[in-house]
Amino acid sequence: MTEDVYSVGEAILAEKRRLHRATDQKPNINAGPDDSKRLPRLTAVECPNCGAEAGRDGLGRIYCLECRHRKVHAEFLEAIVRKRLSRAGLDVGPLARLTLGSFDRTDARHWRAFDTIVTWLEGWPYSDGASVLLWSSSYGAGKTHLARATQRALVERGATVCFMQVADLLEVIRASYEDGAEQSEHAILWKAQRVDLLILDDLGKEYVADRSRQWFHNLIFRIVDRRYREGAPTFVTSNVAPTEFEALLGGATASRLAEMVGERQVDMTGADWRLR
Ligand SMILES: Nc1ncnc2c1ncn2[C@@H]1O[C@H](COP(=O)(O)OP(=O)(O)OP(=O)(O)O)[C@@H](O)[C@H]1O
Numbered sequence: 001m002t003e004d005v006y007s008v009g010e011a012i013l014a015e016k017r018r019l020h021r022a023t024d025q026k027p028n029i030n031a032g033p034d035d036s037k038r039l040p041r042l043t044a045v046e047c048p049n050c051g052a053e054a055g056r057d058g059l060g061r062i063y064c065l066e067c068r069h070r071k072v073h074a075e076f077l078e079a080i081v082r083k084r085l086s087r088a089g090l091d092v093g094p095l096a097r098l099t100l101g102s103f104d105r106t107d108a109r110h111w112r113a114f115d116t117i118v119t120w121l122e123g124w125p126y127s128d129g130a131s132v133l134l135w136s137s138s139y140g141a142g143k144t145h146l147a148r149a150t151q152r153a154l155v156e157r158g159a160t161v162c163f164m165q166v167a168d169l170l171e172v173i174r175a176s177y178e179d180g181a182e183q184s185e186h187a188i189l190w191k192a193q194r195v196d197l198l199i200l201d202d203l204g205k206e207y208v209a210d211r212s213r214q215w216f217h218n219l220i221f222r223i224v225d226r227r228y229r230e231g232a233p234t235f236v237t238s239n240v241a242p243t244e245f246e247a248l249l250g251g252a253t254a255s256r257l258a259e260m261v262g263e264r265q266v267d268m269t270g271a272d273w274r275l276r
């Protein structure tokens with residue numbers, strides 16, 4: 001919204017307030033036959049900042065005369081956050097419940113992983129590639145839950161996050177080789193390389209035939225190396241132990257990942273939460 005609109009809005013509000021004082025009646029700040037086409041529709045609200053009577057537009061922006069400037073208030077921010085979550089598809093369905101708040105931490109491994117993520121989030125944004133690895137030899141350990149919760153926390157802050165299950169990523173890339181494919185391999189890789197946070201979920205669950213091993217190593221190298229060089233963080237979940245990463249990914253990628261992850265790797269092996 002431009003300053004123009006604000007100043008018109010402000011002028012109208014001032015007028016309504018003057019009338020309000022004069023008549024001691026609740027002003028209807030939507031009224032005004034001449035202004036209805038030029039003005040944002042304002043609803044009377046109490047300014048969350050100073051408590052004065054203010055106007056709120058359709059986007060939740062609050063125009064307060066007492067504060068003398070257009071305040072971006074909690075309600076507006078909430079509207080933005082809701083929109084971001086909705087665009088990322090995190091607001092409805094099963095993904096909506098995968099939050100940090102819904103993650104139980106009574107178990108020590110869960111606490112360690114949770115603490116690692118929260119500390120990592122406190123350090124956001126990174127430019128040194130500080131990455132996180134959650135792994136477990138057992139299933140249902142809570143890795144994906146935390147990965148989704150991390151995605152949500154960053155999406156709320158306006159960061160670009162790409163969540164990719166590695167098996168899906170390979171499928172999409174293989175499809176890009178077909179004639180008339182919708183997306184090129186370049187476009188898919190570009191996204192994986194450039195987003196603020198890349199989440200590679202289920203590394204090691206992908207199927208790669210022996211003859212495609214080199215291809216896979218090269219693909220994952222191009223993604224990880226790019227992020228490594230640009231100091232962009234990556235979040236990995238896996239059922240494969242980090243000691244196996246060299247065999248799984250190739251030495252060059254495993255070495256870069258190990259440096260990016262540093263201390264931020266948690267073994268979450270334990271009882272399957274799905275079977276509780
Ligand atoms: N600490 C926890 N608090 C709340 N829910 C949890 C917790 N740990 C796991 N869950 C729930 O258990 C289910 C399985 O967890 P999740 O998918 O995160 O496991 P995973 O480690 O990714 O498993 P897999 O190796 O099979 O991919 C999910 O529904 C998740 O929300």
Ligand SMILES: [Mg+2]
Nearest residue numbers: 143144202237
């Ligand atoms: Mg998982």
Ligand SMILES: [Zn+2]
Nearest residue numbers: 047050064067
């Ligand atoms: Zn105010």
